[in-house]
Amino acid sequence: MNNVEAFQAQLESVGYVAEKELAATLLLMTQLQRPLLLEGDAGVGKTEIAKTLSRVFKCPLIRLQCYEGLDASSAVYEWNYQRQLLAIKMQEGESHSSEETERHIFSDHYLLKRPLLQAISMEEPPVLLIDEIDRADEEFEAYLLEVLSDFQISIPELGTIKATSTPYVVLTSNGTRELSDALRRRCLYHYVDYPGFDKELRIVNARLPDITQRLAGQVVEFVHGLRKMNLRKIPGIAETLDWAAALMCLNVSELDKDPEIIAQTLVCLLKTKEDRDAVTREISERLIAKAV
Amino acid sequence: MTASSAPSQTLNHVGAEPPWVSRIIGFIRFVRNNGFQAGIQEELDALKLSEQVNITRQQDLRWGLRSLLCSDREEWHRFDELFDAYWRKPNRKAEVRATSSSKIENRGAQAGQSNGGQVAETDKAQEGDENGDAGEGGSRGGASLKEIHGRSDFRLLSDEQQMREMERLVERLARRMRRHVVRRQHLRRHGRRLHLRRTIRSSLRYGGMPLDLYFMRRRRHLPRLILLLDVSRSMSIYSYLFLRFARGIVAAFKDADAFVYHTRLVHVTDALRERDIELVKEKLALMSSGWNGGTRIGECLQNFNHDYGRRIVNSRSIVVIVSDGYDTGEPGVLAQQLGELKRRARKIVWLNPLLGREGYEPIARGMQEALPFLDLFASANNLDSLLALESYLTDL
Numbered sequence: 173m174n175n176v177e178a179f180q181a182q183l184e185s186v187g188y189v190a191e192k193e194l195a196a197t198l199l200l201m202t203q204l205q206r207p208l209l210l211e212g213d214a215g216v217g218k219t220e221i222a223k224t225l226s227r228v229f230k231c232p233l234i235r236l237q238c239y240e241g242l243d244a245s246s247a248v249y250e251w252n253y254q255r256q257l258l259a260i261k262m263q264e265g266e267s268h269s270s271e272e273t274e275r276h277i278f279s280d281h282y283l284l285k286r287p288l289l290q291a292i293s294m295e296e297p298p299v300l301l302i303d304e305i306d307r308a309d310e311e312f313e314a315y316l317l318e319v320l321s322d323f324q325i326s327i328p329e330l331g332t333i334k335a336t337s338t339p340y341v342v343l344t345s346n347g348t349r350e351l352s353d354a355l356r357r358r359c360l361y362h363y364v365d366y367p368g369f370d371k372e373l374r375i376v377n378a379r380l381p382d383i384t385q386r387l388a389g390q391v392v393e394f395v396h397g398l399r400k401m402n403l404r405k406i407p408g409i410a411e412t413l414d415w416a417a418a419l420m421c422l423n424v425s426e427l428d429k430d431p432e433i434i435a436q437t438l439v440c441l442l443k444t445k446e447d448r449d450a451v452t453r454e455i456s457e458r459l460i461a462k463a464v
Numbered sequence: 465m466t467a468s469s470a471p472s473q474t475l476n477h478v479g480a481e482p483p484w485v486s487r488i489i490g491f492i493r494f495v496r497n498n499g500f501q502a503g504i505q506e507e508l509d510a511l512k513l514s515e516q517v518n519i520t521r522q523q524d525l526r527w528g529l530r531s532l533l534c535s536d537r538e539e540w541h542r543f544d545e546l547f548d549a550y551w552r553k554p555n556r557k558a559e560v561r562a563t564s565s566s567k568i569e570n571r572g573a574q575a576g577q578s579n580g581g582q583v584a585e586t587d588k589a590q591e592g593d594e595n596g597d598a599g600e601g602g603s604r605g606g607a608s609l610k611e612i613h614g615r616s617d618f619r620l621l622s623d624e625q626q627m628r629e630m631e632r633l634v635e636r637l638a639r640r641m642r643r644h645v646v647r648r649q650h651l652r653r654h655g656r657r658l659h660l661r662r663t664i665r666s667s668l669r670y671g672g673m674p675l676d677l678y679f680m681r682r683r684r685h686l687p688r689l690i691l692l693l694d695v696s697r698s699m700s701i702y703s704y705l706f707l708r709f710a711r712g713i714v715a716a717f718k719d720a721d722a723f724v725y726h727t728r729l730v731h732v733t734d735a736l737r738e739r740d741i742e743l744v745k746e747k748l749a750l751m752s753s754g755w756n757g758g759t760r761i762g763e764c765l766q767n768f769n770h771d772y773g774r775r776i777v778n779s780r781s782i783v784v785i786v787s788d789g790y791d792t793g794e795p796g797v798l799a800q801q802l803g804e805l806k807r808r809a810r811k812i813v814w815l816n817p818l819l820g821r822e823g824y825e826p827i828a829r830g831m832q833e834a835l836p837f838l839d840l841f842a843s844a845n846n847l848d849s850l851l852a853l854e855s856y857l858t859d860l
Contacts, residue, residue, distance in 0.1 A: 356535035
């Protein structure tokens with residue numbers, strides 16, 4: 173057994189089913205200490221990878237969810253203005269020079285650490301998950317690049333804060349916007365695809381231990397059939413799990429037993445009106461027939 | 465890994481020179497020549513990687529190098545082919561280049577009669593670029609290509625490889641456009657400012673202490689782009705390129721819309737958003753099947769005004785029409801419809817790929833009718849002219 177296989181087994185022991193390729197990438201990421209950029213459709217388990225890493229390394233997970241308009245004050249740090257103002261007020265009666273006051277209110281005590289600063293100032297390296305980086309603005313991306321290459325953050329009032337430990341950085345992107353070449357080059361890259369039949373079956377079994385082999389196989393086969401269709405929103409792994417759980421709650425043991433219930437539970441898989449209309453009764457019956 | 469330790473590391477490697485070092489460096493040069501952005505940093509990391517994985521296990525090396533060298537989905541899918549080509553048979557490298565470029569449909573066919581001298585020149589320039597690039601770390605692949613191709617006319621690109629590169633470039637250019645437009649807008653009104661009036665007002669509660677701070681939000685007015693592409697036969701050399709351009713625009717600007725027209729007008733924004741370029745082609749081919757006859761620009765615009773105008777054209781909209789202006793519809797319709805569009809839209813831009821040619825005068829009737837309504841009438845026959853559009857958008 174070599175390193176990659178050992179790491180793969182480690183991932184599996186905390187409940188994440190990964191291919192060898194992914195295990196190799198994750199191992200490489202820890203060895204080279206480079207950020208990892210994960211791309212792939214929504215629902216293929218990108219975010220889960222970061223959570224798994226934090227479980228494997230037994231370290232905290234710090235998550236930064238990106239959105240349009242995300243800026244340094246909510247991602248890196250912010251001064252606690254209210255406390256600063258109160259502190260000034262309280263010191264008014266005492267005889268402090270203005271320099272002293274200034275030094276006092278711009279100290280660590282009044283600094284609100286946001287995820288990025290938090291991540292680099294931990295004792296033990298945490299896993300830093302920067303989720304959906306493609307949603308953030310270009311300026312933030314440029315700033316992030318700076319942080320990720322030097323692992324230091326400069327705060328004008330305090331000076332430069334160097335990382336006490338280098339976090340394991342995982343970035344995810346759904347590809348709604350083109351990321352800059354500089355950021356892409358800085359990162360290792362892994363494209364996460366929808367899982368194959370065997371892998372998804374293993375995931376279903378791992379997450380829903382009570383499911384029968386028969387139902388699990390049929391569910392996965394059915395979802396794979398759906399993914400081949402031209403849907404607006406392709407069901408991801410989470411949807412498969414939801415649907416399987418729903419069927420178990422309704423005591424369905426086989427898909428072809430009760431088409432009525434299947435049709436009703438398809439809401440777990442199809443999330444837009446167009447997709448619901450596209451999957452007609454006939455189509456769903458054909459998929460069931462194929463899956464059984 | 466820090467920058468200071470990196471150079472000495474290379475020296476060590478060069479000194480010791482295990483046999484595989486040059487092979488790995490060679491591989492990175494190979495993928496770089498195939499359009500990957502891999503520089504010295506990647507070479508160092510690859511060597512580091514080769515120390516850590518078991519080199520004799522080819523799979524491990526493949527996966528490691530793939531994560532290291534790829535930076536987007538397209539490269540990810542191309543990588544295996546390149547890897548096999550390099551590590552298996554020495555004489556397969558040429559083959560890969562040939563097969564991957566032949567995947568593109570025979571776009572070059574129409575442009576085949578162009579003059580050979582120009583093409584040979586760009587070929588040479590490109591080779592020079594590949595060699596010279598290596599020294600700098602090759603990080604600017606995209607940009608340097610742009611420098612070379614900036615002024616060469618789209619119709620003079622005869623070989624498929626070049627055409628394919630140009631298509632990629634055009635799409636990337638469009639995607640970058642948004643970033644530049646946004647950046648320039650910010651420079652003009654940058655900074656977050658306190659909204660003093662509200663801050664002070666709310667501070668009354670605290671006896672004049674400004675505890676609740678209110679900020680002014682900068683308001684963004686990105687132009688809303690609407691592209692109308694002429695895909696008639698007279699435009700066939702350019703239409704695929706402009707579709708790629710439209711694809712880039714649609715991907716970068718959230719509320720952009722694209723239409724193609726010939727005898728009819730079709731909304732293609734959703735089709736262009738499809739990720740797989742082959743699927744995009746299929747969808748577009750389906751949409752436009754069975755079209756023939758002349759181009760009716762006027763009627764198509766009428767359609768546009770009627771069906772979409774009220775909904776998507778507003779005072780932020782810039783309507784970009786790409787056409788050579790050969791209209792076979794009723795005279796007068798085009799002018800009338802452009803007049804109507806003009807009332808609703810902020811600007812109308814007409815890009816004419818013929819305008820860049822020597823000796824071309826916009827004397828076609830369609831063009832003559834349109835000219836009085838246009839805010840910008842510009843050429844669109846090379847990358848530079850598309851870049852010029854970017855600065856026009858930011859100067860609004």
